[in-house]
Amino acid sequence: MTSPRTFKPSGSSDANFYRLFDMFALFLAFQCAALLYNFKLTPIYATSALTVALSYLYCAEVFSTYRSWRAGKFRTMVMCAWGSVLIAFAFLLVVSFLFKFTESLSRVGIAIWFLLSVAYLYIWRLGAYLYKRNRRKLGLSQRNVAIIGATESAAYLHAEIVKHDELGFNFKGFYDDRSPERLFEQLEQQGVEGRIQSAVDAARNGEIDILYIALPMKAQKRIADILLQLGDTTVDVHIVPDFLLSNLIHARIEHVGDVDTLSVFEAPCIGAHEFIKRTEDIVVSAIIVTLITPVLLTIAAAIKLTSKGPIIFKQDRYGLDGRKIKVWKFRSMTVTENSDVVTQATKNDARITPLGGFLRRTSLDELPQFINVLKGDMSIVGPRPHAVAHNEEYRKKVEFYMFRHKTKPGITGWAQINGWRGETDTLDKMAKRVEYDLHYIKHWSLWFDVKIIFMTIFKGFKSENAY
Structure with a gap:
């Protein structure tokens, strides 16, 4: 059995x-x-x-x-x-x-x-x-709720309880044994209702229906002791893992046979979400390619007439799950670098052609990437793909850098419309771009994509940092 x-x-x-x-x-x-x-x-x-x-x-x-x-x-x-x-x-x-x-x-x-x-x-x-x-x-659906631990995760949970009053939760307070100066700073003034033992006693007396334990996970012995004491009550007990709050990416419970696992880092677009995302990409990119075909042909002819070299530049980039893909761009330079060492374009870069400068400032050089979207290598919205050489450099310097590849790279993204596109000549700039990319991955939804697309139309094509 x-x-x-x-x-x-x-x-x-x-x-x-x-x-x-x-x-x-x-x-x-x-x-x-x-x-x-x-x-x-x-x-x-x-x-x-x-x-x-x-x-x-x-x-x-x-x-x-x-x-x-x-x-x-x-x-x-x-x-x-x-x-x-x-x-x-x-x-x-x-x-x-x-x-x-x-x-x-x-x-x-x-x-x-x-x-x-x-x-x-x-x-x-x-x-x-x-x-x-x-x-x-009539008081039939109200449930008394309390939180053990005045921590950051407890403050976040309390904010959600207050925000969603439709849950029918009546918040009774925080309970913690620590001195006020050791509590999470946002809860210092609010204070605690009492010591942890008071919460346990209240649960035993039927004064609390749901009890959330938001203590640091390093206090596992204390948590085990609390659970043991709550074993003779009818209170619903939930554990809020503090160290995971900022790092979880689409966490959920998975099953491997009869073993339960908690996913910590996982792609946002799996199952039905993958189908939704792909449908969005095909429909939007097909419509756009149809509409911009005259523009594509005009730019292609202009590149051919103004400088020597291919019209399309295909560069190695990392795609979904870190797999290499060929990203298409209109050639905007006199060189087509695709080696282990790639120098980012800078202001007044001599390699950029006159037409190429205009294409890069207006992001028109990115238009062939809609073909990448139709092929399935890229998405309309997602983290911008970096050159392989840059990936290898920054993955060692920026925390969680490679999590950008939990979803397909995009033509536009949350970082780009917030001003983090173009040259990343300092580590702080790259870290900020990654921060926005991870925010997008954590909060992905179809409507977030729609918002980014509309914001791109009105403010995302030009940037002072794009050379």
């Missing part, structure tokens, strides 16, 4: 509940629209219903609609649902046009179906919201 897993995913039942009711709302709206407008349920309509349902679920996952905290914030929850259903019906119209069955669908019937879907998704969520709110008013 195999042993059960120690760790189990939380919140999945609530998420499945919301998914089930969303599907019920969409199909109920479909049936009501069919009755109201009296259209027959032909295979075309059945296919349309399935298309909308699957598209809605896909968009809902992109919006993170079913995350536990969003399932409680009513306004955010409704907006996510409405955004998903709008995109789902828009996708249906695109599919019906491409496959030429638009005439087989009733425009009025589809409109009624859409409006009823919007209404039903709102109504059932409103009912769930009012039910939960009334339960909290």
